Amino acid sequence: MAITALAVLAIGLLAGGVSSADPSAHAARRVLHLSGTARLHLTKKSGNVLYEKGTATGTLPGTVTARFVTGIAKVTGTVTFRPYSGGSLTVTAVGYPQSAATITRFNGSLAVRKGTGRFRHALGSGSFSGTANRKTWAITVHASAKITY
Amino acid sequence: MRRRPRTGLALVGLALLCAAGGPAAATAAAARHRHREPVRLAVRFDAGARLGGATAVDVLLRLDLRRLTRAPLTEVRFAYPSSLGIVSSGLGLATCTRPASDFVKVLIVAPPLGGCSPNAVMGTGTAIALVRLTTGQEIPEYATVTLLSGAYAQGRLGLVVYVDGQRPFGAKLAFAGDVRDAPRPYGGALAVRLPPAPSLVDLATISLAELHLVLGAHTIRYYERRRGRRVAYHPDGIALPPACPADGFRFRTWMRFADGTRRSATTVTACPPAAA
Numbered sequence: 001m002a003i004t005a006l007a008v009l010a011i012g013l014l015a016g017g018v019s020s021a022d023p024s025a026h027a028a029r030r031v032l033h034l035s036g037t038a039r040l041h042l043t044k045k046s047g048n049v050l051y052e053k054g055t056a057t058g059t060l061p062g063t064v065t066a067r068f069v070t071g072i073a074k075v076t077g078t079v080t081f082r083p084y085s086g087g088s089l090t091v092t093a094v095g096y097p098q099s100a101a102t103i104t105r106f107n108g109s110l111a112v113r114k115g116t117g118r119f120r121h122a123l124g125s126g127s128f129s130g131t132a133n134r135k136t137w138a139i140t141v142h143a144s145a146k147i148t149y
Numbered sequence: 150m151r152r153r154p155r156t157g158l159a160l161v162g163l164a165l166l167c168a169a170g171g172p173a174a175a176t177a178a179a180a181r182h183r184h185r186e187p188v189r190l191a192v193r194f195d196a197g198a199r200l201g202g203a204t205a206v207d208v209l210l211r212l213d214l215r216r217l218t219r220a221p222l223t224e225v226r227f228a229y230p231s232s233l234g235i236v237s238s239g240l241g242l243a244t245c246t247r248p249a250s251d252f253v254k255v256l257i258v259a260p261p262l263g264g265c266s267p268n269a270v271m272g273t274g275t276a277i278a279l280v281r282l283t284t285g286q287e288i289p290e291y292a293t294v295t296l297l298s299g300a301y302a303q304g305r306l307g308l309v310v311y312v313d314g315q316r317p318f319g320a321k322l323a324f325a326g327d328v329r330d331a332p333r334p335y336g337g338a339l340a341v342r343l344p345p346a347p348s349l350v351d352l353a354t355i356s357l358a359e360l361h362l363v364l365g366a367h368t369i370r371y372y373e374r375r376r377g378r379r380v381a382y383h384p385d386g387i388a389l390p391p392a393c394p395a396d397g398f399r400f401r402t403w404m405r406f407a408d409g410t411r412r413s414a415t416t417v418t419a420c421p422p423a424a425a
Contacts, residue, residue, distance in 0.1 A: 045234060045385075046391050047232040047234045047237075047388050047389055047390030048231065048236060050237055070234070070237045071336065072236060072304065072306060072336075072337045073304030073305070098301070099244075099300075100244055100300065100306050101242075101244065102242040102243070134239055135239050135242060
């Protein structure tokens with residue numbers, strides 16, 4: 001479950017995207033369609049909280065760190081993407097597990113709430129899906145999102 | 150002359166303190182009150198448990214049958230603190246599924262764990278139940294209990310409780326349940342439904358007297374394939390948070406009986422020391 005949430009977050013940030021200038025944007029705000037895949041591994045487990053890190057490929061390749069709070073019906077979390085190209089994006093995610101198997105599938109939604117550098121004014125939303133290994137808490141997340149920044 | 154009233158007040162104060170007994174007496178009174186409760190719950194962590202580490206969770210539920218309704222128990226819920234890593238524990242990696250008909254009958258013959266994978270085991274323990282025959286005879290039955298993870302559906306993790314009677318009857322029973330969200334300060338609740346077995350209705354009623362269940366018990370063994378070989382390992386226990394909740398780890402049980410009676414009990418487990 002936690003894995004699901006993490007995956008969702010990771011996906012949102014990593015989801016590779018195609019950044020493009022939005023002609024209708026005001027004050028030079030740009031629209032970026034992100035899509036990509038994040039692969040995370042567990043770094044620490046503390047009570048019902050999982051800490052993970054990994055890498056993202058796709059529109060914004062880079063590194064990813066995440067904190068997931070596990071629950072029965074859902075996992076919530078915060079995921080931060082740090083693209084190799086600079087800046088960072090922080091996403092909140094809510095994921096829902098689909099099974100209780102060792103490799104469980106999950107899906108959910110994400111919201112881009114803050115960032116740094118060129119993404120300091122980033123806002124957006126998206127969705128994700130993925131798998132989590134409940135023994136190792138290795139997570140793979142595929143995400144897509146649309147952000148303005 | 151002025152000192153006498155002050156002395157008198159002091160004496161009155163002392164007398165009140167003595168009568169009240171101070172904090173120690175209050176604690177003792179609370180303990181005595183708990184002992185009078187018909188339902189008592191106690192939860193312990195491992196002796197060597199540390200905050201931020203993993204532990205088994207030892208749950209002991211006792212029912213004073215002399216002070217409870219004679220109607221059979223139909224549902225038990227056990228709520229645990231939100232900060233406990235039950236979901237993140239890695240317990241219950243396999244899914245135990247039983248036909249619905251198994252939950253309403255006494256199983257005459259059943260394989261170990263009711264035929265479920267050992268990787269579905271989340272907890273083990275024992276139970277004592279009082280079998281009240283319609284003839285009026287009352288016989289205690291001793292059983293082992295295994296908590297297994299079931300299928301995940303609609304935001305709830307299914308549970309199967311497999312009861313293996315040891316003596317004198319040796320009845321085998323399976324009960325269905327689930328792990329569901331619970332209101333704060335609880336993070337979730339294990340719920341088990343105990344419908345009466347139709348084959349027993351005219352013969353006896355079974356009243357649970359004691360349930361001792363260890364979640365994440367150290368005796369649990371899971372199996373995995375490594376380089377083509379089946380290797381046993383002990384799954385991680387239940388992760389404790391790095392800091393203690395302000396009022397300790399609070400647990401609660403609710404139970405419902407066939408005549409509509411409800412009972413509950415709470416307990417607070419002291420904080421283990423922090424990791425060095």
